[in-house]
Amino acid sequence: MSAELTFNRITFRSRGQLRPGQLSAPKLINTTGGSAKVYESQIQIGKRTEKIALKFVPDKALADLARDERDVLHWLWRERGGHPNIVKFYGEINRKESTEVCGLAVELLAEDLAGYLKNKGSLPLDEVLTIGEQVAKGLAFSSEHGVKAHKDLKTENIMHRPETNEWVVVDFALAKKVRDENIIYGTPACMSPEQHRNEELDQRSDIFSFGLILHELLTGQHPVLREGEKIDDFLLWVTSLYKRKIEPKQEFPVLPKVSRSQYIQERLAAIVEKMCAPAKEDRYQDWPEVITDLKKLKQESSSFNEISGLIDEALFEAQPEAVEIEID
Secondary structure, eight states, X not given: OOOEEEETTEXXXXXXXXXXXXXXXXXXXXXXXXXXXXXXXXXXXTTEXXXXXXXXOOOGGGXXXXXXXXXXXXXXXXXXXXXXXXXXXEEEEEETTSOOEEEEEEEOOOEEHHHHHHHHSSOOHHHHXXXXXXXXXXXXXHHHTTXXXXXXOSGGXXXXXXXXXXXXXXXXXXTTOOOBTTBOOXXXXXXXXXXXXXXXXXXXXXXXXXXXXXXXXXXXXXXXXXXXXXXXXXXXXXXXXXXXXXXXXXXXXXXXXXXXXXXHHHHHHHHHHHHTOSSGGGSOSSHHHHHHHHHHHHHHHHHHHHHHHHXXXXXXXXXXXXXXXXXX
């Protein structure tokens, strides 16, 4: 039996996880995207209280996106057990006395990576590698269980779970979308060359998008677009990189120095550039490959930092003490 709660002519159904009375009265907290509204509520699961977000899409034209995301998250969480780096799914929202899906109930996450980065400016290498590994693990899980591509990977769709210090992939609304000759789905500034060409997509397209994100985390800005520049500049860059028929507006930007080790610096640049290779055949072919290289680089960076710290400490202790000499 599914639990239900009706408010504002809509009904929340938990698909069996919750019992009636365990869901608190929702409170509107903000609007997101176009017409989507987000309500905050709480659920009681055993002795544990969890905050949830009820994402309500009143526009019927967008209901298919809510339904598609419901199908993906239900599959990943109910059928495959879920993953700590995938947003938790609790149920769907239906219009009163109807099974029409008009929203979702997911865990409430306060801060996205875009806002976090805006406050920080750029992030240190070890933190970037930690975020990268967590996000890659979440997407590896979804890919392993049949989700070919997320198709809208960007800093706004990666959010922080503060109680466990985990980064979580959200918004799988486009994951089920099949190719449409008349529509290109996605966010243009974050899309791979093949997504811009409206081709069939797989995890290699998301890997390209994530390479752009890693570059942005390390520099604080998009690798091509700068403030005041138009999306057309990025489209030209992506297209020219792929076709190799005209010179791109600029080559893939060099990463700033983020490590005292030249080897670490070169390995980092090689990883990001491989993720963003124009041809998907030249990129990492799956998420486990990405995870392997990120973990290895993180271990090497940690070892280098530890050794450097010991050397700095030894050099400091070896400094001769100053001796004062009086000269008559």
